[in-house]
Amino acid sequence: MKTEGLWYLGERKIEIRALEIPEPGPEEVSVALEVCGICGWDILSFNGRFSRYHPYPFIAGHEGVGRVERVGEKVRSVRPGQRVAMQEVPIGTPGGALMARHAVRNERQVAAIPESRIPVQHWIVEPVVCVLNGILFSGIQPGDRVALVGAGYMGLLFVQGLNRSLVGSLTVFDIDSRRLELASRFGAREIIDSRAGRISEALNKQFDVVVETAATGESMNLAFSLVKPGGIVENFAWHHHSHTFDLDDWHRNGTRILNIQPGMNPHFGDLYPRTITLMENGTFSNEPLVTHVEKIEKAYQIFSAAADKTGGYMKGVVTF
Numbered sequence: 001m002k003t004e005g006l007w008y009l010g011e012r013k014i015e016i017r018a019l020e021i022p023e024p025g026p027e028e029v030s031v032a033l034e035v036c037g038i039c040g041w042d043i044l045s046f047n048g049r050f051s052r053y054h055p056y057p058f059i060a061g062h063e064g065v066g067r068v069e070r071v072g073e074k075v076r077s078v079r080p081g082q083r084v085a086m087q088e089v090p091i092g093t094p095g096g097a098l099m100a101r102h103a104v105r106n107e108r109q110v111a112a113i114p115e116s117r118i119p120v121q122h123w124i125v126e127p128v129v130c131v132l133n134g135i136l137f138s139g140i141q142p143g144d145r146v147a148l149v150g151a152g153y154m155g156l157l158f159v160q161g162l163n164r165s166l167v168g169s170l171t172v173f174d175i176d177s178r179r180l181e182l183a184s185r186f187g188a189r190e191i192i193d194s195r196a197g198r199i200s201e202a203l204n205k206q207f208d209v210v211v212e213t214a215a216t217g218e219s220m221n222l223a224f225s226l227v228k229p230g231g232i233v234e235n236f237a238w239h240h241h242s243h244t245f246d247l248d249d250w251h252r253n254g255t256r257i258l259n260i261q262p263g264m265n266p267h268f269g270d271l272y273p274r275t276i277t278l279m280e281n282g283t284f285s286n287e288p289l290v291t292h293v294e295k296i297e298k299a300y301q302i303f304s305a306a307a308d309k310t311g312g313y314m315k316g317v318v319t320f
Contacts, residue, residue, distance in 0.1 A: 001030070005059045005100030006299055006318070011048030012307075014300060019059060021095035026072040027107050031084060036098045037063030037124035038302060038316040040215075044240060046303045054091050061099025062088035063126040065113065066320075075107045084110040085125035085276065087269050088262070099296075101320050111272035114280060121293050121317045122286040129275045131157040131284070133268060134260045135165065139232045140209050142166035147207040147226050149194070150214030150237065151179040153289055153315045156186060158211060158236075160284050163187030171207070173199070173222065174214075178312070182288060194222060205229065205253075211236055217243040230254045236261070292316040 007017045024030045044050050045060065054060075068082045078084055087109040089096040095104030113123055131154060140146060146167045148158055151174035162170050163186055172183040173194040180191040192199060199222070208231050210223040215237035223233045224245070233255055250257070262268045278284050291314045292302045302316035 003102040007059045008045040009057045026074040030070040031066040033066040033320045036061045043306045059097040064098025083113040129271045143168040144208035147210040148172045149212045149219045151183045155213040159186040213237045232256045234258045290315045
């Protein structure tokens with residue numbers, strides 16, 4: 001089957017190219033993509049920094065949502081015309097890229113999305129699944145004092161979810177006043193500008209759990225300074241570079257460090273239906289977070305805004 005997709009060619013180079021994907025097998029579905037979210041590693045790929053993981057050129061994308069076009073003879077859980085979210089598969093899998101007009105998945109790798117008033121560009125499910133996974137494995141106990149370092153797109157999804165949980169209090173740290181205001185709107189009890197010299201020493205070692213989503217050495221060091229002895233630091237962000245930390249401090253404080261990402265949970269795919277339910281009932285919402293939406297033909301504009309951090313960019317979505 002012939003289709004088109006967005007290929008990463010190297011630094012600041014993307015191009016729509018034709019590609020061939022397989023016909024759906026007996027247990028597979030063919031999906032016509034409606035939207036695909038732009039993830040942080042999509043920006044990494046756009047900036048030409050993904051070669052250590054996969055050689056250029058390549059086609060990827062993993063935050064896709066679309067309508068089922070055809071189903072194999074053994075498929076029972078979805079039907080043609082139904083909107084679905086699709087799970088990620090390894091780069092290079094035939095029919096696997098979701099930054100494309102069509103994709104193919106095993107029936108087990110799609111989850112039905114109900115018809116609703118939520119616009120399709122706000123049904124970007126995969127990153128919300130990641131956040132739900134992060135909350136489930138965070139070690140947070142009822143009544144814990146929780147800090148979140150980083151109020152970007154993923155961080156603000158965390159705020160939405162944590163606000164519905166049994167945390168005793170939630171304090172959010174960031175350097176962007178607009179994002180801090182959103183965190184407050186989503187239910188953070190306290191918001192703090194984390195630029196140098198603006199954090200009270202009284203907050204040191206005061207939090208049971210600290211979730212880090214900002215992906216910088218400074219944000220990780222802040223997380224370690226905030227966590228109580230014996231507390232938990234959840235490294236949720238993907239850090240694309242090395243940092244230096246004081247392991248003596250980790251040892252003396254008995255800090256428990258969790259690396260929470262999809263690969264650590266063998267049942268990650270099972271969270272898709274649960275996440276869709278939580279998005280449908282308003283626990284999680286992309287509405288205030290998606291800032292840039294463009295057709296695939298104009299994708300370069302979104303990628304540039306994301307890479308340059310211009311135009312108030314927080315989350316971009318490509319449409320087909």
